[in-house]
Amino acid sequence: xxxxxxxEVQSYFLSPFAYxxxxxxxxxxxxxxxxxxxxxxxxxxxFSFSNIFYNNFFYFIFMIPLLTMRTFAEERKAHxxxxxxxxxxxxxQVVFAKFLGVATVYLMMMLLSLFFxxxxxxxxxxxxSSLICGYLGFFLWGLVxxxxxxxxxxxxxxxxxxxxxxxxxxxxxxxxxxxxxTGLVKSIPFLAKILTWFSTEAxxxxxSQGLFSIADLVFFLSITLVVLVWTIIIVEKRRWxxx
Amino acid sequence: MVEIKNLTKFYGSQxxxxxxxxxxxxxxxxxxxxxxxxxxxxxxxxxxxxxxxxSGTVLVDGYDIAKDPMEVKRRIGYLPELPPVxxxxxxxxxxxxxxxxxxxxxxxxxxxxANAMERLHITDVQKRIIGNLSKGYRQRVxxxxxxxxxxxxxxxxxxxxxxxxxxxMEVRRLIQDxxxxxxxIFSTHILAEVTAVCERVVIISKGKIRAEDSIANxxxxxGGKKQLRMKIEGEITTVTNIINSTEGVTGxxxxxxxxxxxxxxxxxxxxxDVRKQLITRLLAENCMVLEVSDxxxxxxxxxxxxxxxxxxxxxxxxxxxLDAKREAEQSAAxxxxxPEGSTEADADGKEDA
Numbered sequence: 001x002x003x004x005x006x007x008e009v010q011s012y013f014l015s016p017f018a019y020x021x022x023x024x025x026x027x028x029x030x031x032x033x034x035x036x037x038x039x040x041x042x043x044x045x046x047f048s049f050s051n052i053f054y055n056n057f058f059y060f061i062f063m064i065p066l067l068t069m070r071t072f073a074e075e076r077k078a079h080x081x082x083x084x085x086x087x088x089x090x091x092x093q094v095v096f097a098k099f100l101g102v103a104t105v106y107l108m109m110m111l112l113s114l115f116f117x118x119x120x121x122x123x124x125x126x127x128x129s130s131l132i133c134g135y136l137g138f139f140l141w142g143l144v145x146x147x148x149x150x151x152x153x154x155x156x157x158x159x160x161x162x163x164x165x166x167x168x169x170x171x172x173x174x175x176x177x178x179x180x181x182t183g184l185v186k187s188i189p190f191l192a193k194i195l196t197w198f199s200t201e202a203x204x205x206x207x208s209q210g211l212f213s214i215a216d217l218v219f220f221l222s223i224t225l226v227v228l229v230w231t232i233i234i235v236e237k238r239r240w241x242x243x
Numbered sequence: 244m245v246e247i248k249n250l251t252k253f254y255g256s257q258x259x260x261x262x263x264x265x266x267x268x269x270x271x272x273x274x275x276x277x278x279x280x281x282x283x284x285x286x287x288x289x290x291x292x293x294x295x296x297x298s299g300t301v302l303v304d305g306y307d308i309a310k311d312p313m314e315v316k317r318r319i320g321y322l323p324e325l326p327p328v329x330x331x332x333x334x335x336x337x338x339x340x341x342x343x344x345x346x347x348x349x350x351x352x353x354x355x356x357a358n359a360m361e362r363l364h365i366t367d368v369q370k371r372i373i374g375n376l377s378k379g380y381r382q383r384v385x386x387x388x389x390x391x392x393x394x395x396x397x398x399x400x401x402x403x404x405x406x407x408x409x410x411x412m413e414v415r416r417l418i419q420d421x422x423x424x425x426x427x428i429f430s431t432h433i434l435a436e437v438t439a440v441c442e443r444v445v446i447i448s449k450g451k452i453r454a455e456d457s458i459a460n461x462x463x464x465x466g467g468k469k470q471l472r473m474k475i476e477g478e479i480t481t482v483t484n485i486i487n488s489t490e491g492v493t494g495x496x497x498x499x500x501x502x503x504x505x506x507x508x509x510x511x512x513x514x515x516d517v518r519k520q521l522i523t524r525l526l527a528e529n530c531m532v533l534e535v536s537d538x539x540x541x542x543x544x545x546x547x548x549x550x551x552x553x554x555x556x557x558x559x560x561x562x563x564x565l566d567a568k569r570e571a572e573q574s575a576a577x578x579x580x581x582p583e584g585s586t587e588a589d590a591d592g593k594e595d596a
Contacts, residue, residue: 007340011329078329083341085293086319
């Protein structure tokens with residue numbers, strides 16, 4: 001399983017893939033950083049990293065499907081999955097190894113963005129605990145999105161379609177909260193209540209403001225786990241209909 | 244030992260493989276033969292555990308693929324139809340990764356990878372990116388992958404497809420070499436390959452076993468008719484008369500014009516000594532015999548007979564009939580048994596024409 005994990009991480013850096021996406025991520029991060037700084041003098045908005053995280057996620061969430069689109073779709077397309085299907089490794093192990101691989105790449109990208117808080121730390125002051133909390137929220141929400149992206153990739157053998165499905169899912173993840181707040185849904189309190197349970201944005205906003213809560217942590221991790229289990233089921237199911 | 248029992252696979256209501264049963268003994272090379280789309284790859288995928296079967300079992304060394312997949316997979320090296328190589332990886336890295344996946348102990352990985360590369364003659368491309376290699380090399384990298392983990396059984400799905408003739412020869416030699424310490428099942432639709440490396444073949448068509456036997460037995464059983472090819476110089480009617488009136492000749496299958504006064508005859512015969520008699524009689528009538536040769540019903544013919552859709556069932560029936568007859572006649576005189584069998588096949592041959 002470790003071999004597969006290692007290979008997954010390596011393969012991101014063997015193609016220009018990880019570099020391009022990290023570049024894009026840093027570009028977005030730096031743009032919002034600069035924008036926040038330019039606003040710092042205004043009396044209304046105070047400069048804070050929580051804002052940056054928040055804004056960033058709106059853009060960044062759409063890059064996650066690009067990271068995950070190849071995980072299963074590409075392997076189906078290139079018929080490389082026979083390698084791990086015929087090897088002494090179980091499908092749950094494969095799914096977790098791949099998930100950890102993407103999560104590692106994602107973590108590396110986040111580490112690159114540490115550059116900005118460092119600059120801020122040198123030139124000003126940063127509330128470190130709040131920053132850590134922000135990063136933690138960012139990472140946890142990312143894990144949920146990675147799991148969802150992988151599930152979409154397992155559904156098809158075309159990476160592009162996997163990416164498109166992934167983007168659609170990300171929109172759902174992102175705007176579920178807004179949707180819950182519409183008049184229509186609010187008029188049905190029962191439905192609104194259920195949807196709020198699954199709203200990830202509200203939980204993230206807690207983290208981004210430096211509020212750490214065990215409930216939110218458990219929420220993110222359990223959602224990730226559930227989606228990964230679905231992914232295992234999909235991969236296992238598709239194994240039955242292989243040509 | 245690999246035991247396959249009543250293996251069946253349905254895609255929806257479409258059967259891909261039906262009720263397949265055969266056994267492969269240790270250190271045996273089994274050719275798995277069939278036209279494209281016969282279910283060869285499906286079967287191999289099921290043996291290696293890539294594809295679950297609808298019903299039936301595969302036992303590898305007594306371990307059931309459905310119940311003990313890990314034990315089975317540890318014993319099998321699989322080269323699928325399309326080599327499962329990652330184009331962005333380097334040959335050596337890929338093989339090291341595959342060795343890790345097959346749970347080769349860390350200390351042994353380098354050694355095994357080096358061995359596999361040497362066997363497949365890819366040591367000189369070990370630093371290259373797989374995506375930049377030619378099809379032949381990629382195939383060999385896939386093959387090397389199958390050898391990692393020292394599996395007892397090798398399942399090779401069309402290992403020579405896409406290779407040039409020299410490479411094909413090399414792979415055949417490699418299979419023969421590997422056969423010394425491995426049990427090999429390999430599929431192909433190229434018959435020369437089977438004749439070259441296998442002792443036993445299983446012929447399948449449309450997901451069903453058509454025949455399972457040694458090559459020699461198959462040729463004997465389904466090849467059926469004996470023919471002589473003779474190039475004769477002389478007046479055609481005289482020659483035809485002589486041939487037809489010779490004892491042991493059952494008819495002229497074909498007469499081809501070669502040049503003025505020279506024709507090539509394909510003659511159906513029953514006995515072995517017809518040749519002598521024919522030549523003597525022809526020479527007596529001043530007809531020159533320029534060439535004589537035996538026509539062997541090759542495996543190729545057997546294959547076409549068994550797998551062409553319209554005749555497949557008829558031939559399978561005929562095979563059973565012949566078997567039954569042979570058994571019945573075993574108690575009777577042996578001399579009688581053989582010509583009987585041949586006439587049966589002859590009759591069938593004529594129907595075909």
